[in-house]
Amino acid sequence: MAQDAAGAVAAPLIPPIDSLIRAAQRGDQDAFEQLVRAHDQSVLRLAMNLLRSPEDARDVYQEAFLRVYRNLHSFRFDCSFHTWLYRIVTNICLDQLRKRRVRKEESAVVETPEGPLDRMEAFEQEAAHANPERTVWNRQLNQRIEQALHGLTPRERMVFELRHYHGLRLRNIGDLLGTTEEASKNCLFRATRKMRAVLGDCV
Amino acid sequence: MTCDSVAKLIPLYFYGELMPEDEDRLEEHLHGCAGCAREMERQRAMAAALDRCQAQAPPMLLQACRADLLAAIQGGAPRPEMPAKGPWTLFLEALAATLSGFHRYRTPVGAVALVAVGFFAARFTAGLPASSLSPAGEVFSTVRSVQPDNSGRVQIAFDETRRRVLSGPTGDRDIQRLLLAAAREDNPAVRVESVGLLTSRADSAEVRDALLNAVARDSNAGVRLKALDVLKPLAGDPQVRKTLAQVLLADDNPAVRMQVVDLLVLHRDDSMVGVLQNLVQTEDNNYVRLKCEKALKDMNASIGTF
Numbered sequence: 001m002a003q004d005a006a007g008a009v010a011a012p013l014i015p016p017i018d019s020l021i022r023a024a025q026r027g028d029q030d031a032f033e034q035l036v037r038a039h040d041q042s043v044l045r046l047a048m049n050l051l052r053s054p055e056d057a058r059d060v061y062q063e064a065f066l067r068v069y070r071n072l073h074s075f076r077f078d079c080s081f082h083t084w085l086y087r088i089v090t091n092i093c094l095d096q097l098r099k100r101r102v103r104k105e106e107s108a109v110v111e112t113p114e115g116p117l118d119r120m121e122a123f124e125q126e127a128a129h130a131n132p133e134r135t136v137w138n139r140q141l142n143q144r145i146e147q148a149l150h151g152l153t154p155r156e157r158m159v160f161e162l163r164h165y166h167g168l169r170l171r172n173i174g175d176l177l178g179t180t181e182e183a184s185k186n187c188l189f190r191a192t193r194k195m196r197a198v199l200g201d202c203v
Numbered sequence: 204m205t206c207d208s209v210a211k212l213i214p215l216y217f218y219g220e221l222m223p224e225d226e227d228r229l230e231e232h233l234h235g236c237a238g239c240a241r242e243m244e245r246q247r248a249m250a251a252a253l254d255r256c257q258a259q260a261p262p263m264l265l266q267a268c269r270a271d272l273l274a275a276i277q278g279g280a281p282r283p284e285m286p287a288k289g290p291w292t293l294f295l296e297a298l299a300a301t302l303s304g305f306h307r308y309r310t311p312v313g314a315v316a317l318v319a320v321g322f323f324a325a326r327f328t329a330g331l332p333a334s335s336l337s338p339a340g341e342v343f344s345t346v347r348s349v350q351p352d353n354s355g356r357v358q359i360a361f362d363e364t365r366r367r368v369l370s371g372p373t374g375d376r377d378i379q380r381l382l383l384a385a386a387r388e389d390n391p392a393v394r395v396e397s398v399g400l401l402t403s404r405a406d407s408a409e410v411r412d413a414l415l416n417a418v419a420r421d422s423n424a425g426v427r428l429k430a431l432d433v434l435k436p437l438a439g440d441p442q443v444r445k446t447l448a449q450v451l452l453a454d455d456n457p458a459v460r461m462q463v464v465d466l467l468v469l470h471r472d473d474s475m476v477g478v479l480q481n482l483v484q485t486e487d488n489n490y491v492r493l494k495c496e497k498a499l500k501d502m503n504a505s506i507g508t509f
Contacts, residue, residue: 020389029276033422034389036272044265049258057260061268066275145256163218164253170220185215192214192246199249 017081025072032072036065039082042166043089050093050161051100052146060096064089086176090158097154141202148198152191159187160195204232209239217246266453273455374403379410386413391423398429405433415446424456431462438466448478457488464491468498476504 017038023031040061047060067088075084149157158177162168163184168176170184177184209232215221216229233240344361351357371378385397398417404410417430427450437443444467451463460482467475479495483506486492496506 016389023389030391030422031389032276033273036269037420037422040268041265044260044268048260048264052258054261054264058264058268058271062271062275065272069276141252142256145253164250165257170218185220188218188220189211189214192249195253196245196249199252202252 018077021072021075021077021081025075032069035081036068039085040065043085046086046089046161046166047093049165050157051096056096060089060092063092067092083172083176090162090176094154094158097157101154144199144202145195148195151194151198156187156191156194159184160191163188204228206232206236206239209233209236210242213239213242213246217243217250263449263453266449270453270455373400379404383409383413386417391426394421394423394426395429398426398433402433405437411437411440411443415443419446419450424459427454427456427459428462431459431466435466435469439470444470444472444475448475451478451482452485457491460486460488460491461494464494464498468501471502473502473504476502480504480506 017035020031020035020038024035043064044057044061047057047064048054051057051060064085068085075081152160155177159170159173162173162176163170170188171181174181174184209229212221212225212229216226221229233243344363347360347362349357349359369377369381373379373382379401382397382400385393386401388394388397394417398414401410401414405414411434414430414434418427418434421427421430434443438447447463447467451460451467454460454463464479467479476499479499483492483495483499486495499506
């Protein structure tokens, strides 16, 4: 009985995002902070993976949540908070990627509060430290992947990121980016084809 | 289905974005076409390689971002516009002002009372070993949507929440499950009570993770302090120490930092020397800095990093 009882009362204990939003809309700072903490890891992961730079990811984080803070009063629950937040984040990231394409600046080393950081060292690698050949191979593969990702347009990059790393459906991605599911399909196809061409025999 | 059309569908098939009938046709083609089957394998290999190359955020970046945001908001980011207050809100605010000091806890008080009823009931009903559940109580409804149609009918969607009281000993499995859930509730008073009652199973991985989560992420300093208190017997656990070291450098509350230092020095651990030395350099609270300096002295370590 106790087990049934616990199951019966489990549903109302799901973290209440809607009530957090309403409290934050009324000016409750604590609720806003909880709302941020419930979503900020995935936002940072998206920004970090797209921009490959801790400093840029930090800027995106700040800009995105400040926009949320300033505009939360206008959120009307017409869509999920997640969708609303991701629209903001993807817009900021797309702007950054577009600016970067114009500047064509892609230094391999970025400055961080902990000192200079080689972007390639910010990638997860297999535990191959004991095998030098494997390490060299991994480094080459990482460089190829980096090159392949830079060959994509910002929109292709975004669609690929959201589908591959964040598991969003193409229909939802179309909704987020203000386009159609069909257009997202075409983007995904073009992104895959371009990356396969650059990666060649590496995979 | 031709090889050209299959090539276009392979990425969509891989990501599960094809209609079931297209999937069947594509699978049939792959069975009979070695070239397209190889393409499919290359798609899988590329996806696996990309999985291994996700960018990894440097440690503490998340904490730094949170600190930036807090500073921006507290330091002058425009306040969100407040909706106009209705008469009901004004009445509640007037009531809250009357019950000065309790206004933050009007909901938590009810929730804590329910938990308390459960535990006091258990205390005075010795001989009932398992938890027990009261009959279904009041039902609270929240309307989610109202959709009228042209025929004069209306469709209303609403959630129902049924209040129940579960009572039992604190070590009971179901009670512990509820306490774990309550530790994530949005009422700080409920979180404090729940975290404090997780003592009896603090050594289980699930409870330990919940406590570490509270210490590292809870927005309320009272909850963080309570969780630290419960973690005291586990102060020698490497995972606990790792989290404590991060909290020590990131937490903005001096009382929390003091308690973290107390826990860290319970067990001699030379790897903490660097953490404490860093803190001495950056700490702006005299008490915390003195405590760190004393801890370093007790460990025969120098105060500075040089």
